[in-house]
Amino acid sequence: MRLLILTQTIHKDDNLLGFFHSWLERFSTKFSSLVAICLFMGRVELPNNVKVLSLGKEHRSSKLSRILKFYKYIWEERKNYDAVFVHMNQIYVLLGGLLWKVLGKRIYLWRNHTEGNILTNIAVILSDKVFCTSPFSYTARFKKTQIMPAGVDTAVFKKDFKADKFKNSVLCFGRISPVKKIEVLIEAAKELKERAVLFEAHIIGDTLLRDKKYLKFLKEMVKIYKLSERVFFRDGVPYSKANALYNGYKIYVNFTASGSLDKTILEAMSCEMPVLVSNKSFEGVIDERCIFSEGDSHDLALKLERLFDLNKEEEELLGEKLRDYVIKNHSLDALIDRLTPILNG
Numbered sequence: 053m054r055l056l057i058l059t060q061t062i063h064k065d066d067n068l069l070g071f072f073h074s075w076l077e078r079f080s081t082k083f084s085s086l087v088a089i090c091l092f093m094g095r096v097e098l099p100n101n102v103k104v105l106s107l108g109k110e111h112r113s114s115k116l117s118r119i120l121k122f123y124k125y126i127w128e129e130r131k132n133y134d135a136v137f138v139h140m141n142q143i144y145v146l147l148g149g150l151l152w153k154v155l156g157k158r159i160y161l162w163r164n165h166t167e168g169n170i171l172t173n174i175a176v177i178l179s180d181k182v183f184c185t186s187p188f189s190y191t192a193r194f195k196k197t198q199i200m201p202a203g204v205d206t207a208v209f210k211k212d213f214k215a216d217k218f219k220n221s222v223l224c225f226g227r228i229s230p231v232k233k234i235e236v237l238i239e240a241a242k243e244l245k246e247r248a249v250l251f252e253a254h255i256i257g258d259t260l261l262r263d264k265k266y267l268k269f270l271k272e273m274v275k276i277y278k279l280s281e282r283v284f285f286r287d288g289v290p291y292s293k294a295n296a297l298y299n300g301y302k303i304y305v306n307f308t309a310s311g312s313l314d315k316t317i318l319e320a321m322s323c324e325m326p327v328l329v330s331n332k333s334f335e336g337v338i339d340e341r342c343i344f345s346e347g348d349s350h351d352l353a354l355k356l357e358r359l360f361d362l363n364k365e366e367e368e369l370l371g372e373k374l375r376d377y378v379i380k381n382h383s384l385d386a387l388i389d390r391l392t393p394i395l396n397g
Contacts, residue, residue, distance in 0.1 A: 053084060053134055053395075053396045053397075054083060054084055054085045054086070054133045054134050054135075055079065055083045055085075055086050055087075055133055055134070055135055055136075055137055055395060056086075056087045056088075056089070056126070056129065056132075056133035056135070056136045056137070056157075057076070057079070057086060057088045057089070057136075057138075058088075058089045058090070058136070058137070058138045058139065058141065058144040059072055059088065059089075059090050059091075059138075059139040059140065059141070060091050060092065060140055060141055061090055061091065061092045061093075061094070062076065062088060062093050062094070062106075063092065063093065063094025063095055063096070064094070064095045064096065064097060065094060065095055065290040065292060066290070066291060067227075067257070067258055067288035067289065067290060067291065068227055068258075068288075070292070070294075071203070071204075071205065071291060071315060072139065073096070073097075073098070073291075074205045074208070074384065075203060075387075076088060076098055076102055077098060077099070078384055078388050079388070079392075080098065080099045080101055080102050082388060082392045083392075083395075084101065085101045085102075085103070085132065085133075086101060086102045086103065087103045087105065087125075087129045087132055087133055088102060088103065088104045088105070089104075089105045089106075089107065089125050089126070090104065090105070090106055090107065091106075091107050091109045091118065092106065092107075092109040093106035093110055094110065103129075103132075105121075105125050105129075107121050107122060108121060119147070122144070122147060122148070123147075123148075123151075126151065127151075130155055130157075133157065134157065134158070134397075135157055135158040135159075135160065135395055135397065136148070136152055136157050136159045136160065137160045137162070137395060138159070138160065138161045138162065138179075139162045140162060140163065142161065142163055142171065142172055142175035145159060145161055145178050145179055146174060146175055146178070149175070149178030149179075150178070153178070158180045158397055159178060159180050160179060160180060160181050160183065160394070160395060161175055161176065161179040161182045161183070161191075162183045162184070163175070163182065163183075163189070163190075163191050164184040164185050164186055164189045164191075164312055164313060165189060165190055165191075165312050166188065166189065166190060166309045166310070166312055167190055168190030168191065172190060172191065176191060176194050176196065176197075179196070180196070181196050181197070181198060181394060182196055182198070183197070183198055183200045184197060184199060184200065185199065185200055185201065185202045185313040186199075186310065186313040186331075186333045187333065188309075188310040188332060188333060189313075198394070200387060200390055200391060201381060201383060201384075201386040201387040202313055202315055202318050202382040203315075203382070203384045203386075203387035203388075204315060204319055204378055204382050204383055204384060205383075205384045206322050206375070206384070206385075208295055209294070209295050209298065209320075209323050210295070210322060210323060210324075210375075211299065211323050211324040211325075211371065211375070212295070212296070212299040212323075215296070215299035215300060216300070217299070217300060217301060218252055218300065218301060218302065219302070220249070220250055220251040220252065220302060220360045221251070221252050221253075221254070221300075221301045221302045221303070222237070222251060222252065222253040222254070222301065222302070222304075222305055222356065223253075223254055223256065223297070223298070223301035223304050223305070223320075224253065224254070224255045224256070224257075224306070225256045225257060225288075225294070225297060225316055225320075226257050226288075226306070226314065226316045227259070227260070227288070228255065228257045228258070228259040228263060228266065228267050228270070229259070229260065229263040229266060230266050231308070231309070232307055232308060233307035233308075233347065234255060234270055234307065235269075235270060236348075236349050236352060237253060237255070237283075237305055237307070237349075237352070238253075238270060238273045238274060238277065238279065238283060239273075239349030239352075240349040240350075240352040240353040240356060241253050241277070241279050241282055241283050242277040242279065242349075243349065243350060243353040244282075244353050244356065244357065245277075245278075245279060247353075247357075249357055249360070251282060251356070251360065252282060252283075252284070253282060253283045253284070254283075254284050254285075254286060254301065255283065255286070256285075256286045256287070256288060256289065256297065257287075257288045258287055267285075270285075294316075294319060295319075295323065298319060298323040298325050299325075301325070302325075302326070302359075302360070303325070303326050303328060303356065303359050303360075304316070304317070304321075304325050304326070304327045304328070305327070305328045305329075305352070305356075306328075306329045306330075306331070307329075307330060307346075307347075308329075308331060309331070309346075310330075310331050310332040310333055310346075313333055317329055317331070317334075318378050318382045321338075321374035321375060321377065321378050322378045322383075323371075323375070324368070324372060324374060324375045325371060326341075326342065326359050326362070326367060326370050326371060327342050327374065328343075328344055328352060328355050328356065328359065329342060329343060329344075330344055330345060330348075332346075337377065337381075338373075338374060338377055339370055339373060339374070341355065341358060341359065341370070342355075342370075342374070343355075
């Protein structure tokens with residue numbers, strides 16, 4: 053079985069999408085050959101049966117150039133793949149779906165996002181099956197959709213028993229943008245300071261040009277609330293250093309909406325790190341101490357303080373349960389085992 057994969061970025065060190073390099077490594081053991089087309093290509097170290105083709109964003113190619121390359125690649129490689137797996141970007145299904153139908157190629161779409169539109173609906177119609185990780189995803193409503201594990205590499209993301217954690221430290225890690233609702237953390241930090249709770253919160257991640265105003269807004273909040281000695285901002289880190297980052301903090305927080313399942317939550321849990329999330333996908337499946345009301349900074353502050361007060365034994369037991377949940381439900385092994393038979397048809 054030969055597979056064509058389309059994704060946004062193939063770069064082993066990418067801050068956000070470095071995980072997909074691991075996915076390709078694992079896919080390569082299940083298929084005779086892979087052709088992977090990406091928008092941006094960086095450092096790649098993949099087996100010989102994986103062919104990577106870039107649309108050229110790393111060279112600042114024009115949109116027209118990328119579209120022409122897309123059609124060139126899927127036509128020239130048409131005899132080298134039996135099915136198509138589109139990861140995240142529905143535009144590839146919209147552009148290539150009819151041609152793939154004519155060529156007799158099965159189409160599989162992975163899309164996990166709260167919102168969708170008529171174009172999403174068309175992409176779903178063109179696809180043979182659709183995958184998402186959250187029952188609250190827009191695509192979860194369709195009959196042809198299957199809920200899948202998120203695909204966290206638990207061999208990479210694991211507890212470092214020798215790591216030193218900051219006392220009462222909070223990590224918020226990922227791309228900094230309005231959809232991440234990081235202002236909720238800063239409001240909670242203000243309340244914790246007013247209650248004389250000692251803590252540090254580190255907001256770590258890169259910011260797209262269009263979101264620079266949001267980052268400025270967050271920094272202004274910190275300044276107005278006089279939290280500069282409690283709340284800190286840092287640039288993102290490469291995927292290869294994310295495990296060490298998780299292991300340096302006591303609690304991970306995330307505010308992503310329920311329709312999307314942020315992989316960083318599961319990576320932190322895989323490191324046996326207590327988390328605080330408002331994503332409804334986790335309600336009833338992880339410890340209730342790790343859930344706070346969406347957008348409620350007061351509830352977040354209370355839950356943070358409660359986790360700060362855990363003794364070592366309680367913290368370790370909670371961490372073990374969270375990792376066990378990831379291994380059983382969202383590990384890369386679980387994903388590959390579920391996905392491979394379907395893609396093989």
